[in-house]
Amino acid sequence: MGRDHIYPYDLVPKYGQLADIIRQKIERGEWGSGELIPSERELEGMCQVSRTTVRQALDMLVRRGYVYRDHGRGTFAALRKFQNSLHTLTSFTQDMKGRGLQPGQKILCFGRVELPAPLRQQLGLPDEMTGALRIERMRYADGEPIGIHDSYLPLGPDQVFERRELERIGSLYELLETHLGLVVAEADETIEATIADQHEATLLPINPGEPLLLMKCTVGSQQRQLIEYAKVLYRADRYQYSIHLMRD
Amino acid sequence: MGRDHIYPYDLVPKYGQLADIIRQKIERGEWGSGELIPSERELEGMCQVSRTTVRQALDMLVRRGYVYRDHGRGTFAALRKFQNSLHTLTSFTQDMKGRGLQPGQKILCFGRVELPAPLRQQLGLPDEMTGALRIERMRYADGEPIGIHDSYLPLGPDQVFERRELERIGSLYELLETHLGLVVAEADETIEATIADQHEATLLPINPGEPLLLMKCTVGSQQRQLIEYAKVLYRADRYQYSIHLMRD
DNA sequence: CAGTGGTCTAGACCACCGG
Protein backbone atom coordinates (compact mmCIF):
# COMPACT_ATOMS: atom_id res chain seq x y z
CA MET A 1 0.00 0.00 0.00
CA GLY A 2 2.86 2.36 -0.54
CA ARG A 3 5.66 3.34 1.77
CA ASP A 4 6.22 6.19 4.06
CA HIS A 5 9.95 5.75 4.20
CA ILE A 6 12.61 6.50 1.69
CA TYR A 7 15.23 3.87 1.02
CA PRO A 8 18.65 4.39 -0.51
CA TYR A 9 18.71 4.47 -4.30
CA ASP A 10 18.02 0.95 -5.51
CA LEU A 11 16.11 0.60 -8.76
CA VAL A 12 13.88 3.54 -7.80
CA PRO A 13 15.71 6.77 -6.96
CA LYS A 14 14.79 8.64 -3.81
CA TYR A 15 13.03 11.42 -5.67
CA GLY A 16 10.86 8.82 -7.37
CA GLN A 17 9.97 7.19 -4.07
CA LEU A 18 9.14 10.57 -2.56
CA ALA A 19 7.05 11.55 -5.58
CA ASP A 20 5.09 8.29 -5.23
CA ILE A 21 4.44 8.95 -1.54
CA ILE A 22 3.19 12.47 -2.20
CA ARG A 23 1.09 11.35 -5.17
CA GLN A 24 -0.56 8.65 -3.07
CA LYS A 25 -1.37 11.08 -0.25
CA ILE A 26 -3.06 13.32 -2.78
CA GLU A 27 -4.91 10.52 -4.54
CA ARG A 28 -6.18 9.13 -1.24
CA GLY A 29 -7.34 12.58 -0.20
CA GLU A 30 -5.02 12.96 2.78
CA TRP A 31 -3.92 16.19 1.15
CA GLY A 32 -7.15 17.46 -0.38
CA SER A 33 -7.76 19.46 -3.50
CA GLY A 34 -6.25 22.90 -3.38
CA GLU A 35 -4.75 22.36 0.09
CA LEU A 36 -1.31 23.47 1.08
CA ILE A 37 1.07 20.54 1.34
CA PRO A 38 4.17 20.58 3.57
CA SER A 39 6.86 22.99 2.51
CA GLU A 40 10.01 21.79 0.85
CA ARG A 41 11.99 22.24 4.05
CA GLU A 42 9.41 20.30 6.03
CA LEU A 43 9.46 17.42 3.54
CA GLU A 44 13.24 17.54 3.70
CA GLY A 45 13.12 16.92 7.45
CA MET A 46 10.16 14.48 7.37
CA CYS A 47 11.80 12.17 4.85
CA GLN A 48 15.47 12.68 5.66
CA VAL A 49 16.45 13.73 2.16
CA SER A 50 18.03 16.90 0.87
CA ARG A 51 16.00 19.78 -0.47
CA THR A 52 17.36 19.13 -3.97
CA THR A 53 15.78 15.69 -3.87
CA VAL A 54 12.50 17.11 -2.57
CA ARG A 55 12.46 19.61 -5.43
CA GLN A 56 13.23 16.91 -7.98
CA ALA A 57 10.21 14.95 -6.74
CA LEU A 58 7.97 18.02 -6.79
CA ASP A 59 9.18 18.95 -10.29
CA MET A 60 7.89 15.60 -11.54
CA LEU A 61 4.55 16.06 -9.84
CA VAL A 62 4.16 19.59 -11.22
CA ARG A 63 4.81 18.32 -14.74
CA ARG A 64 2.23 15.57 -14.26
CA GLY A 65 -0.30 17.99 -12.83
CA TYR A 66 -0.55 16.65 -9.27
CA VAL A 67 0.64 19.81 -7.53
CA TYR A 68 1.30 23.42 -8.35
CA ARG A 69 3.62 25.91 -6.72
CA ASP A 70 3.05 29.51 -5.78
CA HIS A 71 6.18 31.51 -5.14
CA GLY A 72 6.17 32.90 -1.62
CA ARG A 73 2.98 31.02 -0.62
CA GLY A 74 3.67 27.33 -0.87
CA THR A 75 2.97 24.14 -2.79
CA PHE A 76 -0.61 23.01 -3.23
CA ALA A 77 -2.35 19.77 -4.11
CA ALA A 78 -3.97 20.32 -7.49
CA LEU A 79 -7.72 20.29 -7.83
CA ARG A 80 -8.83 17.03 -9.34
CA LYS A 81 -10.92 18.29 -12.20
CA PHE A 82 -8.48 17.51 -14.94
CA GLN A 83 -6.66 14.45 -16.15
CA ASN A 84 -3.50 13.81 -14.18
CA SER A 85 -1.24 12.71 -16.95
CA LEU A 86 -0.39 14.30 -20.21
CA HIS A 87 -1.12 12.33 -23.29
CA THR A 88 2.23 10.82 -24.09
CA LEU A 89 3.34 9.04 -27.18
CA THR A 90 1.80 5.57 -27.30
CA SER A 91 1.20 2.83 -29.78
CA PHE A 92 -2.30 1.96 -30.97
CA THR A 93 -2.04 -1.17 -28.85
CA GLN A 94 -1.30 0.77 -25.66
CA ASP A 95 -3.87 3.40 -26.56
CA MET A 96 -6.65 0.82 -26.83
CA LYS A 97 -5.62 -0.99 -23.65
CA GLY A 98 -5.64 2.36 -21.86
CA ARG A 99 -9.26 2.79 -22.93
CA GLY A 100 -10.12 -0.67 -21.67
CA LEU A 101 -10.55 -2.10 -25.15
CA GLN A 102 -8.97 -5.18 -26.70
CA PRO A 103 -6.74 -4.16 -29.60
CA GLY A 104 -6.68 -6.23 -32.76
CA GLN A 105 -5.30 -6.05 -36.29
CA LYS A 106 -5.44 -7.71 -39.68
CA ILE A 107 -2.51 -7.22 -42.01
CA LEU A 108 -3.72 -6.22 -45.47
CA CYS A 109 -0.36 -5.66 -47.07
CA PHE A 110 3.23 -6.26 -46.00
CA GLY A 111 6.36 -5.85 -48.09
CA ARG A 112 9.12 -3.66 -49.44
CA VAL A 113 8.11 -0.89 -51.83
CA GLU A 114 9.65 2.07 -53.59
CA LEU A 115 9.28 5.09 -51.37
CA PRO A 116 7.24 7.68 -53.32
CA ALA A 117 9.59 10.57 -54.16
CA PRO A 118 7.41 13.36 -52.70
CA LEU A 119 7.14 11.45 -49.45
CA ARG A 120 10.89 10.88 -49.36
CA GLN A 121 11.43 14.59 -49.82
CA GLN A 122 8.86 15.56 -47.25
CA LEU A 123 10.58 13.36 -44.71
CA GLY A 124 13.99 14.69 -45.61
CA LEU A 125 15.45 11.27 -46.35
CA PRO A 126 18.66 10.91 -48.35
CA ASP A 127 18.33 10.12 -52.05
CA GLU A 128 19.86 6.66 -51.73
CA MET A 129 17.11 5.65 -49.32
CA THR A 130 14.64 4.59 -51.94
CA GLY A 131 13.04 1.52 -50.39
CA ALA A 132 10.81 1.15 -47.39
CA LEU A 133 8.73 -1.47 -45.70
CA ARG A 134 5.04 -0.81 -46.14
CA ILE A 135 2.48 -2.26 -43.79
CA GLU A 136 -1.22 -1.70 -44.23
CA ARG A 137 -3.43 -2.93 -41.45
CA MET A 138 -7.03 -2.95 -40.34
CA ARG A 139 -7.34 -2.01 -36.67
CA TYR A 140 -9.95 -3.36 -34.28
CA ALA A 141 -11.20 -2.46 -30.83
CA ASP A 142 -12.99 -5.31 -29.07
CA GLY A 143 -13.27 -6.96 -32.47
CA GLU A 144 -14.98 -4.02 -34.15
CA PRO A 145 -13.24 -2.32 -37.07
CA ILE A 146 -12.06 1.09 -35.96
CA GLY A 147 -9.43 2.25 -38.42
CA ILE A 148 -7.06 1.71 -41.33
CA HIS A 149 -3.37 2.07 -40.60
CA ASP A 150 -0.93 2.65 -43.47
CA SER A 151 2.76 2.68 -42.45
CA TYR A 152 6.02 3.31 -44.27
CA LEU A 153 9.18 2.26 -42.43
CA PRO A 154 12.44 3.45 -44.03
CA LEU A 155 14.48 0.52 -42.71
CA GLY A 156 17.87 -0.61 -43.92
CA PRO A 157 18.25 -3.93 -45.76
CA ASP A 158 19.67 -5.41 -42.55
CA GLN A 159 16.71 -4.31 -40.46
CA VAL A 160 14.14 -6.96 -41.29
CA PHE A 161 11.39 -8.92 -39.62
CA GLU A 162 8.73 -11.34 -40.70
CA ARG A 163 5.07 -10.67 -41.23
CA ARG A 164 4.43 -13.62 -38.91
CA GLU A 165 6.33 -11.88 -36.12
CA LEU A 166 4.14 -8.78 -36.36
CA GLU A 167 1.03 -10.95 -36.31
CA ARG A 168 2.30 -12.77 -33.23
CA ILE A 169 3.36 -9.72 -31.21
CA GLY A 170 0.49 -7.46 -32.30
CA SER A 171 2.30 -4.18 -31.61
CA LEU A 172 4.64 -2.79 -34.26
CA TYR A 173 6.43 -0.53 -31.79
CA GLU A 174 7.05 -3.40 -29.41
CA LEU A 175 8.46 -5.46 -32.28
CA LEU A 176 10.74 -2.64 -33.42
CA GLU A 177 12.08 -2.31 -29.90
CA THR A 178 12.64 -5.96 -29.12
CA HIS A 179 13.86 -7.12 -32.56
CA LEU A 180 15.66 -4.07 -33.97
CA GLY A 181 16.45 -2.03 -30.87
CA LEU A 182 14.51 0.95 -32.26
CA VAL A 183 12.89 2.78 -29.36
CA VAL A 184 10.12 5.15 -30.31
CA ALA A 185 10.77 8.47 -28.59
CA GLU A 186 8.84 11.23 -30.34
CA ALA A 187 6.31 12.00 -33.04
CA ASP A 188 4.88 14.86 -35.04
CA GLU A 189 1.17 14.35 -35.57
CA THR A 190 -1.36 16.23 -37.61
CA ILE A 191 -5.04 15.58 -37.25
CA GLU A 192 -7.74 16.49 -39.71
CA ALA A 193 -11.28 15.58 -40.63
CA THR A 194 -12.27 13.94 -43.89
CA ILE A 195 -15.01 11.76 -45.34
CA ALA A 196 -14.85 8.14 -46.45
CA ASP A 197 -14.44 7.28 -50.11
CA GLN A 198 -15.82 4.06 -51.61
CA HIS A 199 -12.74 1.97 -50.83
CA GLU A 200 -12.41 3.13 -47.23
CA ALA A 201 -16.12 2.75 -46.63
CA THR A 202 -16.03 -0.87 -47.75
CA LEU A 203 -13.16 -1.71 -45.44
CA LEU A 204 -14.41 -0.06 -42.28
CA PRO A 205 -17.40 -0.76 -43.06
CA ILE A 206 -19.49 2.38 -43.24
CA ASN A 207 -21.24 4.42 -45.91
CA PRO A 208 -19.25 6.61 -48.28
CA GLY A 209 -19.43 10.23 -47.11
CA GLU A 210 -19.37 9.44 -43.42
CA PRO A 211 -16.78 11.37 -41.39
CA LEU A 212 -13.34 10.02 -40.58
CA LEU A 213 -10.50 11.30 -38.43
CA LEU A 214 -7.27 11.36 -40.40
CA MET A 215 -4.03 11.29 -38.45
CA LYS A 216 -0.62 11.59 -40.08
CA CYS A 217 2.36 10.68 -37.90
CA THR A 218 6.07 11.06 -38.31
CA VAL A 219 7.70 8.90 -35.66
CA GLY A 220 11.32 9.18 -34.52
CA SER A 221 13.75 7.26 -32.36
CA GLN A 222 15.60 8.63 -29.37
CA GLN A 223 18.39 9.70 -31.74
CA ARG A 224 15.73 11.44 -33.79
CA GLN A 225 16.10 9.12 -36.72
CA LEU A 226 12.93 8.57 -38.69
CA ILE A 227 11.30 5.28 -37.80
CA GLU A 228 7.85 5.47 -39.36
CA TYR A 229 5.57 7.61 -41.41
CA ALA A 230 1.95 6.61 -40.97
CA LYS A 231 -1.48 7.63 -42.15
CA VAL A 232 -4.29 6.42 -39.97
CA LEU A 233 -7.99 6.75 -40.72
CA TYR A 234 -10.38 6.31 -37.83
CA ARG A 235 -14.14 5.90 -37.86
CA ALA A 236 -15.42 9.13 -36.31
CA ASP A 237 -18.19 7.28 -34.49
CA ARG A 238 -15.75 4.97 -32.73
CA TYR A 239 -12.64 7.03 -32.11
CA GLN A 240 -11.82 10.41 -30.69
CA TYR A 241 -8.44 11.80 -29.90
CA SER A 242 -7.91 13.24 -26.44
CA ILE A 243 -5.06 15.12 -24.93
CA HIS A 244 -4.13 17.12 -21.88
CA LEU A 245 -2.15 20.29 -22.45
CA MET A 246 -0.30 22.51 -20.03
CA ARG A 247 1.29 25.89 -20.46
CA ASP A 248 5.09 25.48 -20.42
CA MET B 1 23.55 37.99 -31.39
CA GLY B 2 23.60 35.98 -28.21
CA ARG B 3 26.16 35.89 -25.50
CA ASP B 4 28.95 33.56 -24.68
CA HIS B 5 29.22 34.61 -21.08
CA ILE B 6 27.01 33.93 -18.15
CA TYR B 7 26.04 36.83 -15.93
CA PRO B 8 24.78 36.66 -12.35
CA TYR B 9 21.06 36.00 -12.00
CA ASP B 10 19.27 39.13 -13.12
CA LEU B 11 15.93 38.68 -14.81
CA VAL B 12 17.20 35.59 -16.64
CA PRO B 13 18.65 32.85 -14.41
CA LYS B 14 22.03 31.39 -15.25
CA TYR B 15 20.56 28.08 -16.42
CA GLY B 16 18.35 30.01 -18.83
CA GLN B 17 21.29 31.96 -20.21
CA LEU B 18 23.30 28.76 -20.62
CA ALA B 19 20.38 27.01 -22.31
CA ASP B 20 20.10 29.91 -24.76
CA ILE B 21 23.79 29.72 -25.58
CA ILE B 22 23.66 26.00 -26.23
CA ARG B 23 20.46 26.27 -28.24
CA GLN B 24 21.98 28.95 -30.44
CA LYS B 25 25.12 26.90 -31.08
CA ILE B 26 22.90 24.05 -32.22
CA GLU B 27 20.63 26.24 -34.34
CA ARG B 28 23.60 27.87 -36.05
CA GLY B 29 25.10 24.47 -36.75
CA GLU B 30 28.22 24.93 -34.62
CA TRP B 31 27.21 21.72 -32.95
CA GLY B 32 25.73 19.70 -35.79
CA SER B 33 22.93 17.19 -35.86
CA GLY B 34 23.72 14.09 -33.86
CA GLU B 35 27.10 15.39 -32.72
CA LEU B 36 28.45 15.03 -29.24
CA ILE B 37 28.36 18.31 -27.36
CA PRO B 38 30.72 19.13 -24.48
CA SER B 39 30.21 17.05 -21.37
CA GLU B 40 28.52 18.49 -18.30
CA ARG B 41 31.84 18.87 -16.53
CA GLU B 42 33.36 20.63 -19.53
CA LEU B 43 30.43 23.07 -19.74
CA GLU B 44 30.79 23.61 -16.00
CA GLY B 45 34.40 24.76 -16.52
CA MET B 46 33.76 26.63 -19.78
CA CYS B 47 30.98 28.76 -18.33
CA GLN B 48 32.05 29.00 -14.70
CA VAL B 49 28.85 27.60 -13.31
CA SER B 50 28.15 24.57 -11.16
CA ARG B 51 27.19 21.24 -12.62
CA THR B 52 23.70 21.55 -11.11
CA THR B 53 23.16 24.66 -13.20
CA VAL B 54 24.50 22.94 -16.32
CA ARG B 55 22.10 20.06 -15.77
CA GLN B 56 19.18 22.42 -15.22
CA ALA B 57 19.94 24.03 -18.58
CA LEU B 58 20.27 20.66 -20.32
CA ASP B 59 17.05 19.42 -18.73
CA MET B 60 15.19 22.28 -20.40
CA LEU B 61 16.78 21.55 -23.76
CA VAL B 62 15.97 17.84 -23.50
CA ARG B 63 12.32 18.64 -22.79
CA ARG B 64 12.22 20.97 -25.77
CA GLY B 65 13.90 18.42 -28.00
CA TYR B 66 17.17 20.22 -28.75
CA VAL B 67 19.47 17.62 -27.21
CA TYR B 68 19.29 14.07 -25.93
CA ARG B 69 21.40 12.28 -23.40
CA ASP B 70 22.89 8.82 -23.47
CA HIS B 71 24.00 7.49 -20.12
CA GLY B 72 27.72 6.71 -20.20
CA ARG B 73 28.22 8.13 -23.70
CA GLY B 74 27.42 11.82 -23.59
CA THR B 75 24.96 14.51 -24.61
CA PHE B 76 24.15 14.96 -28.28
CA ALA B 77 22.67 17.69 -30.41
CA ALA B 78 19.35 16.36 -31.65
CA LEU B 79 18.79 15.69 -35.33
CA ARG B 80 16.66 18.42 -36.79
CA LYS B 81 13.97 16.33 -38.42
CA PHE B 82 11.27 17.08 -35.91
CA GLN B 83 9.68 20.19 -34.51
CA ASN B 84 11.66 21.66 -31.68
CA SER B 85 8.86 22.67 -29.42
CA LEU B 86 5.95 20.77 -28.06
CA HIS B 87 2.53 22.08 -28.86
CA THR B 88 1.63 23.97 -25.75
CA LEU B 89 -1.65 25.42 -24.72
CA THR B 90 -2.46 28.48 -26.78
CA SER B 91 -5.41 30.65 -27.60
CA PHE B 92 -6.90 30.68 -31.08
CA THR B 93 -5.35 34.11 -31.52
CA GLN B 94 -1.84 32.87 -30.70
CA ASP B 95 -2.40 29.73 -32.76
CA MET B 96 -3.23 31.72 -35.89
CA LYS B 97 -0.37 34.16 -35.40
CA GLY B 98 1.98 31.19 -35.03
CA ARG B 99 0.80 29.96 -38.42
CA GLY B 100 1.42 33.39 -39.93
CA LEU B 101 -2.27 34.15 -40.32
CA GLN B 102 -4.24 37.17 -39.15
CA PRO B 103 -6.83 36.08 -36.56
CA GLY B 104 -10.28 37.59 -36.60
CA GLN B 105 -13.66 37.09 -34.94
CA LYS B 106 -17.29 38.13 -35.09
CA ILE B 107 -19.34 37.77 -31.93
CA LEU B 108 -22.64 36.05 -32.72
CA CYS B 109 -23.96 35.82 -29.20
CA PHE B 110 -22.82 37.20 -25.84
CA GLY B 111 -24.69 37.00 -22.52
CA ARG B 112 -25.49 35.13 -19.36
CA VAL B 113 -27.41 31.86 -19.72
CA GLU B 114 -28.57 28.98 -17.60
CA LEU B 115 -25.86 26.35 -17.63
CA PRO B 116 -27.42 23.17 -19.07
CA ALA B 117 -27.66 20.63 -16.23
CA PRO B 118 -25.85 17.79 -18.05
CA LEU B 119 -22.97 20.12 -18.87
CA ARG B 120 -22.82 21.32 -15.27
CA GLN B 121 -22.61 17.72 -14.10
CA GLN B 122 -20.02 16.76 -16.68
CA LEU B 123 -17.82 19.60 -15.54
CA GLY B 124 -18.32 18.76 -11.87
CA LEU B 125 -19.55 22.22 -10.95
CA PRO B 126 -21.46 22.80 -7.71
CA ASP B 127 -25.25 22.91 -7.88
CA GLU B 128 -25.44 26.59 -6.96
CA MET B 129 -23.36 27.46 -10.01
CA THR B 130 -26.26 27.65 -12.42
CA GLY B 131 -25.35 30.60 -14.59
CA ALA B 132 -22.57 31.09 -17.06
CA LEU B 133 -21.45 33.54 -19.66
CA ARG B 134 -21.95 32.19 -23.16
CA ILE B 135 -20.02 33.54 -26.10
CA GLU B 136 -20.53 32.28 -29.61
CA ARG B 137 -18.09 33.55 -32.21
CA MET B 138 -17.18 33.12 -35.83
CA ARG B 139 -13.45 32.75 -36.28
CA TYR B 140 -11.46 34.00 -39.22
CA ALA B 141 -7.95 33.48 -40.58
CA ASP B 142 -6.80 36.23 -42.93
CA GLY B 143 -10.44 37.22 -43.22
CA GLU B 144 -11.66 33.79 -44.33
CA PRO B 145 -14.18 31.97 -42.10
CA ILE B 146 -12.43 29.04 -40.46
CA GLY B 147 -14.53 27.96 -37.49
CA ILE B 148 -17.37 28.43 -35.03
CA HIS B 149 -16.40 28.84 -31.40
CA ASP B 150 -18.99 28.23 -28.68
CA SER B 151 -17.82 29.00 -25.12
CA TYR B 152 -19.34 28.65 -21.67
CA LEU B 153 -17.55 30.52 -18.87
CA PRO B 154 -18.77 29.66 -15.34
CA LEU B 155 -17.89 33.08 -13.92
CA GLY B 156 -19.12 34.56 -10.68
CA PRO B 157 -21.48 37.55 -10.70
CA ASP B 158 -18.52 39.76 -9.80
CA GLN B 159 -16.42 38.53 -12.70
CA VAL B 160 -17.80 40.52 -15.59
CA PHE B 161 -16.63 42.24 -18.71
CA GLU B 162 -18.21 43.94 -21.65
CA ARG B 163 -18.81 42.57 -25.12
CA ARG B 164 -17.09 45.69 -26.39
CA GLU B 165 -13.94 44.80 -24.46
CA LEU B 166 -13.76 41.38 -26.09
CA GLU B 167 -14.23 42.95 -29.50
CA ARG B 168 -11.46 45.43 -28.78
CA ILE B 169 -8.88 42.96 -27.39
CA GLY B 170 -9.68 40.10 -29.76
CA SER B 171 -8.36 37.34 -27.52
CA LEU B 172 -10.62 35.96 -24.78
CA TYR B 173 -7.69 34.47 -22.86
CA GLU B 174 -5.84 37.75 -22.88
CA LEU B 175 -8.94 39.55 -21.62
CA LEU B 176 -9.46 37.01 -18.83
CA GLU B 177 -5.87 37.49 -17.72
CA THR B 178 -5.71 41.26 -17.82
CA HIS B 179 -9.23 42.03 -16.54
CA LEU B 180 -10.00 39.17 -14.17
CA GLY B 181 -6.57 37.81 -13.31
CA LEU B 182 -7.51 34.36 -14.61
CA VAL B 183 -4.44 32.78 -16.15
CA VAL B 184 -5.09 29.83 -18.41
CA ALA B 185 -2.77 27.00 -17.40
CA GLU B 186 -4.11 23.72 -18.70
CA ALA B 187 -6.76 22.09 -20.84
CA ASP B 188 -8.31 18.75 -21.64
CA GLU B 189 -9.11 18.52 -25.33
CA THR B 190 -10.92 15.92 -27.36
CA ILE B 191 -10.86 15.98 -31.12
CA GLU B 192 -13.25 14.21 -33.42
CA ALA B 193 -14.50 14.34 -36.99
CA THR B 194 -18.03 15.23 -37.98
CA ILE B 195 -19.97 16.65 -40.91
CA ALA B 196 -21.67 19.99 -41.26
CA ASP B 197 -25.41 20.30 -40.72
CA GLN B 198 -27.50 22.95 -42.47
CA HIS B 199 -26.95 25.63 -39.85
CA GLU B 200 -23.18 25.16 -39.62
CA ALA B 201 -22.85 24.97 -43.38
CA THR B 202 -24.57 28.31 -43.79
CA LEU B 203 -22.30 30.01 -41.28
CA LEU B 204 -18.96 28.72 -42.49
CA PRO B 205 -20.03 28.76 -45.48
CA ILE B 206 -19.74 25.31 -47.00
CA ASN B 207 -22.09 22.60 -48.20
CA PRO B 208 -23.94 20.42 -45.68
CA GLY B 209 -22.19 17.07 -45.39
CA GLU B 210 -18.69 18.45 -45.72
CA PRO B 211 -16.24 17.34 -43.04
CA LEU B 212 -15.49 19.39 -39.91
CA LEU B 213 -13.02 18.97 -37.10
CA LEU B 214 -14.79 19.16 -33.74
CA MET B 215 -12.72 20.11 -30.72
CA LYS B 216 -14.10 20.15 -27.19
CA CYS B 217 -11.97 21.89 -24.59
CA THR B 218 -12.12 22.11 -20.83
CA VAL B 219 -9.81 24.90 -19.77
CA GLY B 220 -8.48 25.45 -16.27
CA SER B 221 -6.55 28.05 -14.34
CA GLN B 222 -3.29 27.51 -12.54
CA GLN B 223 -5.28 26.58 -9.43
CA ARG B 224 -7.14 24.12 -11.62
CA GLN B 225 -10.40 25.97 -11.41
CA LEU B 226 -12.59 25.64 -14.46
CA ILE B 227 -12.37 28.72 -16.65
CA GLU B 228 -14.04 27.68 -19.90
CA TYR B 229 -15.82 24.87 -21.64
CA ALA B 230 -15.72 25.30 -25.38
CA LYS B 231 -16.88 23.52 -28.52
CA VAL B 232 -15.09 24.57 -31.66
CA LEU B 233 -15.95 23.48 -35.18
CA TYR B 234 -13.29 23.95 -37.82
CA ARG B 235 -13.58 23.68 -41.59
CA ALA B 236 -11.55 20.59 -42.46
CA ASP B 237 -10.21 22.19 -45.62
CA ARG B 238 -8.78 25.15 -43.70
CA TYR B 239 -7.65 23.78 -40.38
CA GLN B 240 -5.64 20.88 -39.13
CA TYR B 241 -4.43 20.24 -35.65
CA SER B 242 -0.77 19.49 -35.16
CA ILE B 243 1.21 18.41 -32.17
CA HIS B 244 4.60 17.12 -31.18
CA LEU B 245 4.67 14.29 -28.67
CA MET B 246 7.52 12.83 -26.67
CA ARG B 247 7.74 9.75 -24.55
CA ASP B 248 7.89 10.83 -20.90
C1' DC C 1 40.12 1.76 -16.78
C1' DA C 2 38.71 6.73 -17.57
C1' DG C 3 34.89 9.46 -18.84
C1' DT C 4 30.06 10.04 -19.22
C1' DG C 5 25.44 11.06 -17.31
C1' DG C 6 22.35 9.98 -12.90
C1' DT C 7 21.62 10.67 -8.09
C1' DC C 8 22.30 13.04 -3.78
C1' DT C 9 24.04 16.06 -0.01
C1' DA C 10 24.41 20.37 2.97
C1' DG C 11 24.73 24.33 2.63
C1' DA C 12 23.92 29.60 0.75
C1' DC C 13 21.49 33.71 -0.90
C1' DC C 14 17.57 35.84 -3.55
C1' DA C 15 12.59 37.06 -4.68
C1' DC C 16 8.08 36.94 -3.25
C1' DC C 17 4.06 36.83 -0.05
C1' DG C 18 1.50 37.46 4.00
C1' DG C 19 0.63 39.27 8.55
Place this chain on the structure above:
DNA sequence: CGGTGGTCTAGACCACTGT
Protein backbone atom coordinates in the same frame (compact mmCIF):
# COMPACT_ATOMS: atom_id res chain seq x y z
C1' DC D 1 9.31 40.24 9.61
C1' DG D 2 9.43 35.00 8.95
C1' DG D 3 8.32 31.54 5.77
C1' DT D 4 7.80 30.15 1.10
C1' DG D 5 9.64 28.71 -3.41
C1' DG D 6 13.65 29.93 -6.95
C1' DT D 7 18.47 29.85 -7.90
C1' DC D 8 23.14 28.32 -7.19
C1' DT D 9 27.46 26.22 -5.32
C1' DA D 10 31.11 22.57 -4.52
C1' DG D 11 31.43 18.74 -3.55
C1' DA D 12 30.39 13.14 -3.39
C1' DC D 13 29.30 8.49 -5.03
C1' DC D 14 26.81 5.34 -8.38
C1' DA D 15 25.74 3.25 -13.05
C1' DC D 16 26.82 2.88 -17.61
C1' DT D 17 29.78 2.95 -21.85
C1' DG D 18 33.70 2.40 -24.43
C1' DT D 19 38.67 0.87 -24.97
